[in-house]
Amino acid sequence: QDDLPVVPLEHFSVGDVVWARSKGCPFWPAQVLDERLAPDAVRKMKKVKTLCVVYLGPPTNEKRGVDYGWIKSGEIQPFSDYLETFRSQNITKSHKASNFVGAIEVALGVLSGELEGQGTDLLLEPGTGLAGASAG
Numbered sequence: 001q002d003d004l005p006v007v008p009l010e011h012f013s014v015g016d017v018v019w020a021r022s023k024g025c026p027f028w029p030a031q032v033l034d035e036r037l038a039p040d041a042v043r044k045m046k047k048v049k050t051l052c053v054v055y056l057g058p059p060t061n062e063k064r065g066v067d068y069g070w071i072k073s074g075e076i077q078p079f080s081d082y083l084e085t086f087r088s089q090n091i092t093k094s095h096k097a098s099n100f101v102g103a104i105e106v107a108l109g110v111l112s113g114e115l116e117g118q119g120t121d122l123l124l125e126p127g128t129g130l131a132g133a134s135a136g
Contacts, residue, residue, distance in 0.1 A: 004082075006074045009051050017079040017107050019086050020053045020071045026095060027086045029056040029079065029107035030069065042068045051076065056110070057103025058096075079107055 012018060012032050020030040030053035035043060038052050046052070050070040077086075087104060091097045 004074075004077060007077060009049065009073055009076070011078075012051060012076065017056075017111050018053065019077045019079055019082050020055070020069055021075050022069045022071070026089050026091055026100075027077065027082070028095075028100070029103040030054060030071075031056060031107075031110065033068070038068055046070055047072070049073070055103070056106040058099045079111065 014032050014034045016032045018030050018032060019027040021027045033052045033054045035046065035052040038054075042052070047070045050072050053069050053071050053076070055067040055069065083104075091100045
Protein backbone atom coordinates (compact mmCIF):
# COMPACT_ATOMS: atom_id res chain seq x y z
CA GLN A 1 0.00 0.00 0.00
CA ASP A 2 3.03 2.26 0.14
CA ASP A 3 3.16 2.29 -3.66
CA LEU A 4 -0.26 3.91 -4.05
CA PRO A 5 -0.54 7.02 -6.20
CA VAL A 6 -0.75 10.31 -4.32
CA VAL A 7 -4.11 11.79 -5.24
CA PRO A 8 -4.20 15.60 -4.87
CA LEU A 9 -6.65 16.81 -2.22
CA GLU A 10 -8.31 18.99 -4.88
CA HIS A 11 -9.59 15.75 -6.45
CA PHE A 12 -11.99 15.29 -3.53
CA SER A 13 -15.19 17.17 -2.69
CA VAL A 14 -17.37 17.45 0.39
CA GLY A 15 -19.58 14.36 0.58
CA ASP A 16 -17.21 12.07 -1.33
CA VAL A 17 -16.87 8.58 0.12
CA VAL A 18 -13.17 7.77 0.36
CA TRP A 19 -10.56 5.54 1.96
CA ALA A 20 -8.63 7.54 4.54
CA ARG A 21 -5.99 6.61 7.08
CA SER A 22 -4.59 8.31 10.09
CA LYS A 23 -1.08 7.59 11.31
CA GLY A 24 -0.73 4.03 12.57
CA CYS A 25 -4.15 2.96 11.27
CA PRO A 26 -5.34 1.02 8.22
CA PHE A 27 -7.19 2.69 5.36
CA TRP A 28 -10.81 3.02 6.52
CA PRO A 29 -14.07 4.08 4.79
CA ALA A 30 -14.71 7.77 5.41
CA GLN A 31 -16.61 10.71 3.99
CA VAL A 32 -15.17 14.14 3.24
CA LEU A 33 -16.78 16.66 5.58
CA ASP A 34 -17.18 20.41 5.27
CA GLU A 35 -14.83 21.38 8.08
CA ARG A 36 -17.27 24.10 9.20
CA LEU A 37 -19.62 21.29 10.28
CA ALA A 38 -17.01 19.62 12.49
CA PRO A 39 -17.14 20.23 16.25
CA ASP A 40 -14.93 23.02 17.61
CA ALA A 41 -12.55 20.51 19.22
CA VAL A 42 -11.93 18.90 15.83
CA ARG A 43 -11.56 22.20 13.96
CA LYS A 44 -8.89 23.32 16.44
CA MET A 45 -6.75 20.31 15.43
CA LYS A 46 -6.68 21.26 11.74
CA LYS A 47 -3.35 20.90 10.00
CA VAL A 48 -2.18 22.75 6.89
CA LYS A 49 -3.08 21.13 3.55
CA THR A 50 -5.52 18.57 4.94
CA LEU A 51 -9.15 17.58 4.43
CA CYS A 52 -11.56 16.86 7.24
CA VAL A 53 -13.14 13.41 7.10
CA VAL A 54 -15.58 11.53 9.29
CA TYR A 55 -14.86 7.82 9.52
CA LEU A 56 -17.84 5.60 8.71
CA GLY A 57 -19.15 2.70 10.74
CA PRO A 58 -19.09 2.20 14.50
CA PRO A 59 -16.78 4.58 16.40
CA THR A 60 -13.57 3.15 17.84
CA ASN A 61 -14.67 4.43 21.24
CA GLU A 62 -18.43 4.62 21.76
CA LYS A 63 -18.12 7.07 24.63
CA ARG A 64 -16.26 9.48 22.39
CA GLY A 65 -18.65 9.22 19.46
CA VAL A 66 -17.82 9.95 15.84
CA ASP A 67 -14.21 9.62 14.68
CA TYR A 68 -12.82 12.50 12.62
CA GLY A 69 -9.48 12.93 10.92
CA TRP A 70 -7.43 15.59 9.16
CA ILE A 71 -6.09 13.79 6.10
CA LYS A 72 -3.24 14.86 3.82
CA SER A 73 -2.34 13.73 0.30
CA GLY A 74 -1.16 10.14 0.30
CA GLU A 75 -3.57 9.22 3.11
CA ILE A 76 -6.74 9.37 1.00
CA GLN A 77 -7.95 7.40 -2.02
CA PRO A 78 -11.24 7.22 -3.97
CA PHE A 79 -13.47 4.58 -2.36
CA SER A 80 -14.77 2.72 -5.42
CA ASP A 81 -11.36 2.56 -7.12
CA TYR A 82 -9.76 0.82 -4.14
CA LEU A 83 -12.62 -1.23 -2.67
CA GLU A 84 -11.07 -4.60 -3.51
CA THR A 85 -7.56 -3.47 -2.58
CA PHE A 86 -8.42 -2.27 0.91
CA ARG A 87 -11.24 -4.70 1.66
CA SER A 88 -8.63 -7.47 1.99
CA GLN A 89 -6.11 -5.57 4.15
CA ASN A 90 -5.21 -6.96 7.56
CA ILE A 91 -7.16 -5.36 10.39
CA THR A 92 -5.59 -5.52 13.83
CA LYS A 93 -7.57 -6.42 16.93
CA SER A 94 -7.52 -2.81 18.08
CA HIS A 95 -9.42 -1.75 14.95
CA LYS A 96 -11.96 -4.63 15.03
CA ALA A 97 -12.59 -6.47 11.78
CA SER A 98 -16.36 -6.43 12.43
CA ASN A 99 -16.30 -2.61 12.61
CA PHE A 100 -14.33 -2.54 9.35
CA VAL A 101 -16.88 -4.73 7.57
CA GLY A 102 -19.68 -2.55 8.98
CA ALA A 103 -17.91 0.59 7.78
CA ILE A 104 -17.65 -0.82 4.25
CA GLU A 105 -21.37 -1.64 4.31
CA VAL A 106 -22.20 1.92 5.41
CA ALA A 107 -19.96 3.35 2.68
CA LEU A 108 -21.59 1.20 -0.01
CA GLY A 109 -25.02 2.19 1.31
CA VAL A 110 -24.16 5.89 1.22
CA LEU A 111 -22.84 5.54 -2.34
CA SER A 112 -25.95 3.69 -3.52
CA GLY A 113 -28.30 6.13 -1.79
CA GLU A 114 -29.80 3.30 0.30
CA LEU A 115 -28.38 4.72 3.52
CA GLU A 116 -29.13 8.36 2.92
CA GLY A 117 -28.51 10.18 6.16
CA GLN A 118 -25.98 7.62 7.39
CA GLY A 119 -22.96 9.56 6.22
CA THR A 120 -22.19 13.18 7.00
CA ASP A 121 -25.88 14.11 6.66
CA LEU A 122 -26.38 12.36 9.99
CA LEU A 123 -24.09 14.87 11.66
CA LEU A 124 -26.59 17.61 10.92
CA GLU A 125 -29.46 15.86 12.67
CA PRO A 126 -29.98 16.78 16.33
CA GLY A 127 -30.39 13.90 18.73
CA THR A 128 -28.51 11.30 16.70
CA GLY A 129 -26.11 10.49 19.50
CA LEU A 130 -23.16 11.65 17.44
CA ALA A 131 -22.15 14.54 19.66
CA GLY A 132 -18.70 13.27 20.63
CA ALA A 133 -15.61 14.05 18.63
CA SER A 134 -12.13 12.76 18.23
CA ALA A 135 -9.47 13.46 15.71
CA GLY A 136 -7.72 10.33 14.55
